Amino acid sequence: MAKQMITILGPTASGKTPLAAALAEKVGGEIISADSRQVYRRMDIGTGKDLGDYILKIKDEIVKIPYHLIDICEPGTKYNLFQYQQDFYDAYQDICRRGVVPILCGGTGLYIEAVLKGYKLSPVPQNPELRQRLESKSLEELTEMLVELKEKNGSNMHNKTDVDSCQRAIRAIEIETYNLEHPMPRRELPPVDSLIVGVHIDREQRREKISRRLKARLEEGMIDEVKALLAEGIPSEDLLYYGLEYKFVTEYIIGNTTYDEMFQHLEIAIHQFAKRQMTWFRGMERRGFKIHWIDAMQPMDDKVKEILALWQ
Structure with missing residues (x-):
């Protein structure tokens, strides 16, 4: 061994x-x-x-x-x-x-x-009804809900490090809700x-x-990398889900921000990410x-x- x-x-x-x-x-x-x-x-x-x-x-x-x-x-x-x-x-x-x-x-x-x-851990299926109820909520509201669920579950999963978008927060709420409702033998x-x-x-x-x-x-082509993924047919919301570079570069490519705004916001987000790590x-x-x-x-x-x- x-x-x-x-x-x-x-x-x-x-x-x-x-x-x-x-x-x-x-x-x-x-x-x-x-x-x-x-x-x-x-x-x-x-x-x-x-x-x-x-x-x-x-x-x-x-x-x-x-x-x-x-x-x-x-x-x-x-x-x-x-x-x-x-x-x-x-x-x-x-x-x-x-x-x-x-x-x-x-x-x-x-x-x-x-x-x-x-x-x-146990595998957690998607909950379309829960997702529909949560989709109009802000990241702040979702984070608050997640904190409450974690307290009920005694869970230390889903730290803010990995919950930096609404989609990720909704998935984390889905997992915590499932675990609360289905106490079961786990792998x-x-x-x-x-x-x-x-x-x-x-x-x-x-x-x-x-x-x-x-x-x-x-300079090495990160914007072209994201453009190629979008050209493959990967929905922009899926790339936004991955957070950080993919979130901010996608926002720039689809015209929601300027290049300078993208750079500035992404730089701040990576600094914050390192701090959360x-x-x-x-x-x-x-x-x-x-x-x-x-x-x-x-x-x-x-x-x-x-x-x-x-x-x-």
Whole structure:
């Protein structure tokens, strides 16, 4: 069997993926993505897949680091936590069976917590009547309803990190309502023992990296990527559902905002998203997870050595 799993988490733009790849090269590991949007094919620039990060040049040799749970479903589908938990566990078992080290890497705190803790989840069907009743409500009203439902359920799912649009909030309310009305035996997947490493980046450095990266992604063709998805026949409301880049760029393409407004609003939204990610990770610590924080700005070799010392 493989050694204990290593989890690398942190906010957007903290450099998690290059670190996970460098670590995987050292320990002979494979990476399992914990990103709720990188599961979608052809949504590459906006989700920040940066697949080049998994290709390393070691001396004169090119090393490709194997990764899992990226590009596994079609845009327009609604991938969810229940599916992620099963897909993670399948990949995790396969990696362990081969005696390889699994490295979980990403910024979707809910996904990470669900697999580490072994959340007991049930698949939740859509509720058209409930959706119809909720469709005229604002995000603020929906968020208020969701908070009340979570209190009744004693649930810590659906943190604001992942509920940044009305569609997502409605789906979260649908899940919480179903769980309240259907107390039932749920699928059980065991918790996973893992060393958890958080990549800490100073707030000002994070803001600067986010702004620089956003400009680069727009120059690399993020608008064309969204246009191509719309041209494929994916409804604009489905792209709005994915939030952040897809939400704001779609609004620009369909003529609801100017380019400058899109850039400004998107930049603010990504900064807020990174802040909410950190709030989730701090919450994980309060809920009993031990996260070893390391400085994002250290040289790569030093970060890898620090993790190896903790792991061994």
